[in-house]
Amino acid sequence: MSPQSHPTTTNDAAVNEIRRLIARHKTWDGLFGLLGIVTLLSALLVFATLFGQMLVNGLPHLSWEFFTSFPSRRAASAGILSAWVGTVLVMLVTTLVAVPLGVGAGIYLEEYAARNLLTDIIEINVTNLAGVPSIIYGLLALGLFVYQFGLGQSIAAAGLTLALLILPVVIVATREAIRTIPQNIREGAYACGATKWQMVAHHIIPYSLPGIMTGVIIGLARAIGETAPIITIGALTFIAFLPPSPFGDAEHLLSFEWLLAPFTVMPIQMFNWISRPEEAFQANAAAAGLILVVMTLSMNAIAIWIRHHFRKKIKW
Numbered sequence: 001m002s003p004q005s006h007p008t009t010t011n012d013a014a015v016n017e018i019r020r021l022i023a024r025h026k027t028w029d030g031l032f033g034l035l036g037i038v039t040l041l042s043a044l045l046v047f048a049t050l051f052g053q054m055l056v057n058g059l060p061h062l063s064w065e066f067f068t069s070f071p072s073r074r075a076a077s078a079g080i081l082s083a084w085v086g087t088v089l090v091m092l093v094t095t096l097v098a099v100p101l102g103v104g105a106g107i108y109l110e111e112y113a114a115r116n117l118l119t120d121i122i123e124i125n126v127t128n129l130a131g132v133p134s135i136i137y138g139l140l141a142l143g144l145f146v147y148q149f150g151l152g153q154s155i156a157a158a159g160l161t162l163a164l165l166i167l168p169v170v171i172v173a174t175r176e177a178i179r180t181i182p183q184n185i186r187e188g189a190y191a192c193g194a195t196k197w198q199m200v201a202h203h204i205i206p207y208s209l210p211g212i213m214t215g216v217i218i219g220l221a222r223a224i225g226e227t228a229p230i231i232t233i234g235a236l237t238f239i240a241f242l243p244p245s246p247f248g249d250a251e252h253l254l255s256f257e258w259l260l261a262p263f264t265v266m267p268i269q270m271f272n273w274i275s276r277p278e279e280a281f282q283a284n285a286a287a288a289g290l291i292l293v294v295m296t297l298s299m300n301a302i303a304i305w306i307r308h309h310f311r312k313k314i315k316w
Contacts, residue, residue, distance in 0.1 A: 051293065053286075054286045054289050054290050054293070055290060057282075057283050057286035057287075058283065058284075058285075058286030058287035058288070058289065058290040059287070059290065060283075061283055061284055061286075061287040062287050062290070062291075065077075065079060066079045066080060066284075066287060067079065067080065067081065067084070068081055069081055070082055070239075070240040070241070071083070071238055071239065071240060071269065071272070072240075075278055075280030075281045075283070075284055076280065078273075078281070078284055080266065080269055080288050080291070081242070082239045082240065082241065082242060082263075082264055082269075083264050083265060083266045083268070083269035083288065084266060084291070085242055085243070086155070086239075086243070086263040086264050086265045087224065087265045087266045089155050089159075089243060089246075089258060089263065090155055090158045090159050090162065090263065090265055091159075091162075091220060091223065091224055092159070093155060093156060093158070093159020093160065093163070093259070094159045094160075094162040094163045094166070094220065094223055095220060096159075097159065097160060097163035098162075098163035098164075098166050098167050098170055098216075098219070098220075099170065099216055101163075101167060101170075102166070102167050102169075102170025102171045102174060102216070102219075103170060103174050103212060103216075105126075105167075105171050105174075106170070106171045106172075106173070106174025106175045106178065106212075107174065107178065107200060107204070107205070109122065109123065109126075109171070109175060110174070110175045110178045110179065111178065111196070111200055111204065112196075126168050126171050126172065127168070127172060129167075129168040130168035130169055130172055133228075134165055134226050134228045134229050135228040135229065135232060137161055137164050137165045137229045138161060138228055138229030138230070138231070138232025138233060139232060140161075140164070141157060141160065141161035141164065141229060141232070141233050142232050142233050142234075145157040145160050145161065145233070146233050146234065151260065152234075152260065153233060153234035153235065153236070153262055153263075154259060154260045154261060154262065154263070155243060155258060155259055155260070155261055155263045156259040156260060157233050158230055158233060158235065158263060158265070161229045161230070161233055162223040162226060162229065162230075165222075165223055165226065165229060166219035166220065166222060166223050169215060169218070169219040169222070170215055170216055170219050172215070173211065173212060173214065173215020173216065173218070173219070174208070174211075174212050174215060176211060176215075177208035177209075177210070177211025177212045177214075177215065178204055178208045180208065180211065181203075181204055181207050181208055185203050185204075185207065186199055186203070186204070189202070189203050209310055210306060210307040210308075210309075210310035210311050211307070213303065213306045213307070213310070214303045214304075214306065214307045217299050217300070217302055217303035217306070218299075218300065218303055220299060221296045221299040221300055221303075224266075224292070224295060224296060224299070225266075225267055225292060225296060226267065227267040227268065227271060230265055230267065230268060231268065231271075235263060235264055235265060235268045236262050236263065236264045236268070237264065237268055237269075237271065237272040238264075238272060239262060239263070239264045243257075243258040243261035243262075243263060244257040244258045244261060245258065246258055266288055266291070266292050267292070269288055270285045270288045270289055270292070273285035273288070
């Protein structure tokens with residue numbers, strides 16, 4: 001063998017080694033993809049099974065009377081009127097408190113806050129609070145809102161509790177949405193003579209709005225199904241009346257008496273029914289659960305639609 005054949009042999013061996021390495025990585029990539037598909041299908045199968053069972057048990061009990069009737073000791077005449085009205089009012093308070101505070105805090109931390117030790121500590125704590133169990137927020141609200149502020153077992157206390165629960169989620173979602181905005185957008189605004197607030201108001205917020213709205217709605221979808229913090233602050237399990245109307249008389253267009261009214265929500269009503277031994281009450285719980293699942297899926301669908309709708313209007 002001539003000396004000139006050695007480089008060719010070495011090159012062929014290196015090429016073959018690279019091909020084997022690529023083939024091995026492709027094999028692992030295929031196995032990982034297959035594992036992901038199996039995991040996804042398993043999760044969908046579990047959800048479809050549970051939702052199908054809920055659909056079979058609860059769908060026959062859905063009627064107009066079920067929506068417009070108060071809870072009753074008789075399963076045949078029991079409804080969810082007070083539960084869904086309470087849910088709507090509690091979520092209204094949650095939205096009015098959590099969205100402005102969460103979005104504002106996210107914008108401040110990302111665009112205005114100085115990069116120092118205090119900011120790092122705040123960011124770490126906000127991120128960690130997003131994973132705190134909901135029962136901890138219930139205990140915090142019990143001592144702060146119910147006893148310290150004297151709100152009692154009211155809609156205001158429940159709304160503030162759920163607002164605290166989703167506040168870290170809204171803050172993190174806002175910051176992540178703002179981080180997706182290219183730096184040249186900011187530089188272009190400053191080059192045109194815009195101030196810091198003009199740049200944020202006219203560029204950062206509109207461009208990051210799809211991500212912010214998605215995070216807000218997903219946070220609200222989580223809050224609407226929470227039970228532990230609501231039970232902790234003392235939500236009623238049986239209530240046969242509605243809170244006062246938010247709309248007042250001719251002299252006072254708005255009334256805030258409903259904020260201090262006792263309440264119940266859909267998860268609490270389901271908990272009350274599912275704890276009863278009668279099968280008819282459990283069927284009512286399945287019907288209420290079906291409505292709650294539809295509401296949650298609808299909110300997530302709205303979040304997806306908002307994200308795609310606003311992204312089409314964005315021109316970088």
